[in-house]
Amino acid sequence: MSGGCPFDPSRRGFLGASAGLIAAAGALRPAAATEQAPSGLEPFYGRHQGGITTPQQAHTYVAAFDVTSTSRADFKALLARWTAAAARLCAGQPADPTDSGDTLGMPPARLTLNFGFGPTLFMKDGQDRFGLAAQRPPALAELPVFVGDKIEPARSFGDLSIQACADDPQTAFHAVRQLARLAYDVATPRWVQAGFVPQPVAQTPRNLMGFRDGTNNPCPANEAEMNEVVWVGAEGPAWMQGGTYAVFRRIRIALEHWDRTPVSFQEQTMGRTKAVGAPIGAKAEHDAENLAAVDADGNPIIAENAHVRLASAVTAGARIFRRGYSYNDGLSFTAERWPPWRQAMEYDAGLLFVAYQKDPRAQFTKIFDRMAKFDMLNQFTTHTASALFAIPPGVREGQAIGDMLI
Numbered sequence: 331m332s333g334g335c336p337f338d339p340s341r342r343g344f345l346g347a348s349a350g351l352i353a354a355a356g357a358l359r360p361a362a363a364t365e366q367a368p369s370g371l372e373p374f375y376g377r378h379q380g381g382i383t384t385p386q387q388a389h390t391y392v393a394a395f396d397v398t399s400t401s402r403a404d405f406k407a408l409l410a411r412w413t414a415a416a417a418r419l420c421a422g423q424p425a426d427p428t429d430s431g432d433t434l435g436m437p438p439a440r441l442t443l444n445f446g447f448g449p450t451l452f453m454k455d456g457q458d459r460f461g462l463a464a465q466r467p468p469a470l471a472e473l474p475v476f477v478g479d480k481i482e483p484a485r486s487f488g489d490l491s492i493q494a495c496a497d498d499p500q501t502a503f504h505a506v507r508q509l510a511r512l513a514y515d516v517a518t519p520r521w522v523q524a525g526f527v528p529q530p531v532a533q534t535p536r537n538l539m540g541f542r543d544g545t546n547n548p549c550p551a552n553e554a555e556m557n558e559v560v561w562v563g564a565e566g567p568a569w570m571q572g573g574t575y576a577v578f579r580r581i582r583i584a585l586e587h588w589d590r591t592p593v594s595f596q597e598q599t600m601g602r603t604k605a606v607g608a609p610i611g612a613k614a615e616h617d618a619e620n621l622a623a624v625d626a627d628g629n630p631i632i633a634e635n636a637h638v639r640l641a642s643a644v645t646a647g648a649r650i651f652r653r654g655y656s657y658n659d660g661l662s663f664t665a666e667r668w669p670p671w672r673q674a675m676e677y678d679a680g681l682l683f684v685a686y687q688k689d690p691r692a693q694f695t696k697i698f699d700r701m702a703k704f705d706m707l708n709q710f711t712t713h714t715a716s717a718l719f720a721i722p723p724g725v726r727e728g729q730a731i732g733d734m735l736i
């Protein structure tokens with residue numbers, strides 16, 4: 331595999347927030363958001379929902395909801411309320427007249443919002459609450475339980491998802507908080523997860539393990555590649571065409587263990603160098619991975635169980651578009667899985683892995699099934715939460731998200 335998607339700093343949208351300030355002052359009409367996005371403002375309306383191929387913002391706030399009402403009309407009305415409020419929020423305006431006001435006067439910080447539908451929306455405990463069971467796409471099959479999974483149900487699954495991304499953490503939280511208020515009596519939050527990546531700099535962001543993460547990713551600017559990997563096409567139901575499926579995995583990383591591991595072993599584990607991010611045996615970050623190369627003794631230069639070997643399209647036979655965030659949720663009591671098996675308060679921090687694809691069965695699951703069994707990285711990682719959502723296509727003004735489904 332070679333190439334990936336060379337990092338383009340202009341895609342990180344750090345050319346100033348002046349347009350955002352104008353929007354916050356109310357000078358920008360929502361309709362302008364359908365046009366080309368000036369810095370600080372990302373369009374809400376469009377063929378696809380935002381925050382998927384949008385140049386990655388520095389912060390995310392993800393929330394999953396359980397629908398508590400059993401009324402189809404309530405659910406439909408909620409989607410209409412959410413869509414209208416989301417369009418205003420992304421344009422830098424209050425969600426509605428009763429907005430909490432905690433971002434008043436702040437630039438929109440490239441806020442994007444996208445909405446998703448979980449498998450349980452279509453069938454939960456044998457109940458088809460909203461008469462949607464027949465429209466459930468086969469690709470929205472529950473993810474299997476993978477080797478090593480330690481999934482906490484209270485942090486996983488959900489009927490609906492909202493992902494806010496913004497260059498400011500309060501802006502992302504604010505948006506989800508307003509939308510949760512608008513769901514009162516219809517849907518209730520089930521889990522939330524905040525995440526971050528380093529502030530815009532002219533390089534691929536580093537995760538908490540210190541490695542560049544996102545090097546070998548399909549390129550959002552390459553439409554053909556996005557259609558091949560991410561966007562549902564004619565193979566999917568009409569209501570999903572132009573949409574995608576999001577897999578969320580909350581992956582705790584044993585940072586205490588990692589930080590005491592020599593860099594040479596870290597690099598073997600990953601299959602890339604730490605400082606540069608080059609494939610082992612190559613020089614530059616975007617050099618091709620030579621998976622066939624062997625040393626003088628005939629051993630592969632990139633180890634058989636290195637993360638990038640198992641993850642590579644050549645080995646796995648599938649690709650995904652990753653757009654993950656680091657998370658840092660303080661400490662929790664942990665029994666170490668490595669000598670001398672200390673029991674102590676340790677970081678509950680790691681990766682909020684987010685992957686988009688047109689069919690998780692043939693993409694995430696296909697790649698991760700093997701990785702879960704063999705990846706060297708597994709000795710440092712534990713998947714503690716999991717969720718899958720169908721992310722329908724974007725909308726035009728006047729339409730509501732999921733209109734074509736319900």
Ligand code: HEM
Nearest residue numbers: 331541542543544545546581638641642643681697698711
């Ligand atoms: C804490 C967990 C993880 C960490 C820290 C991590 C980190 C990395 C790093 C540093 C790279 C190399 C740079 C790059 O191309 O982005 C990489 C590549 C990759 N990772 Fe992960 N990863 C994790 C979990 C996963 C999982 C669960 C999957 C699921 C399928 C995955 C799929 C991939 C893929 C497809 C690549 C590109 C491989 C290639 O073609 O070179 N990763 N990851």
